[in-house]
Amino acid sequence: MQKFIIAVIAIAAAAIGIISYQQFGEQEPTTALVYEPPRALADFTLASTAADQVGPEDLKGQWTLLFTGYTFCPDICPTTMAQLRDLLPKLQEVASAPVKVWLISVDPQRDDIKRLTDYTGFFGEDFEGVRAEHKDLFPFVRGLGLMYSIPDEGESDYLVNHSAAIILVNPDGNRHAIFNAEHVRGEIPTVDMDSLERDFAILADRYQD
Template identity: 65%
Template sequence: MQKLLLSIVALVALVAGIGIYNWLPQEQPQALVYEPARTIAPFTLDGSDGQLADNSNLEGQWTLLFTGYTFCPDICPTTMADLRKILPELQEHSVVPVKVWMISVDPQRDDVDRIQKYTSFFGENFYGVRAEHQRLYPFVNGLGLMYSIPDEGEQDYLVNHSAAIILVNPAGNLQAIFKAEHVIGEIPTVSMEQLAQDFEIIARRYH
């Protein structure tokens, strides 16, 4: 009788504990998280390794995607350097690799060789992709990003592009968007501290 009573008390305590846990507010990421994750339309891009990159190259890893170009004077090198610093911390929260893809939005000047040299400077977990606008624009637009196209024949120009970072899950689907912070007088960049906090939550919940 005493053992039965103890079992009942333990069961009640367990149920109460679960109820309290579910009642308490759960930590929520600041990023825009897609639930369920969104399918990325089929694409084919030129990879910095000299191979074609398609949807299958995003599978089996967490991938951070962002638009940029090698002539970019501020946002791109800043973002690349920040991601290089934060990658080891992100990797601690994932059993699969965490990679970075820079999507070049300057096909006129960024050929495969130039992108390879640029991305390899930041480490082996960095990969570059490019394509002519006919293939590039639908891919970038499908991710919810944008970029400007220079006038025909223009040589010395800047490319306006999104500063947000896209997170693709190990199934190759769009999982979240980390938006850039806009501060007057400063270039728009994603907070790496917030990105790391959000990634930990997202990776923990991912199945």
């Protein structure tokens, strides 16, 4: 039995407290949960497949989609990564800055940098894997309003429960929006990519105004 680090209810309550759903007057509304104003990320240091270490400064100058996952994930992660790979060219067409994806590994026991490099490399050069040990990973993931579970001590063959939402970070390096996953009975929870594409275009346009 895996132990949840953060209860889903607690995460939902925290999100309600810090995120405002904005319709911006006469502007076209989004289905994403939008930070208004965008929120700065707490300081962090993570190992990366693209550099020895990355921190908040490495999120600046680009739009970044942050997604928690792990290389042994059987369903949500490969599905979402493949969908994002197909979607990125469309997002790039409407953005004035590069659009990147960071896969935040929530399996520090098995996902080393080599494994993450091989995994993210399959999806393309715009995908970067980042990792840390639990003591540093936990506050970073929690600060994003996301969650993950850890295996019981000594367990080696396990699944990691984790959030399926995608966090959007703007070129200033601030949290801009959250795209929540759809939960449909009998299907894996994933973010609706049509909604993400539409909402991203709206948010990128507003950001440039």
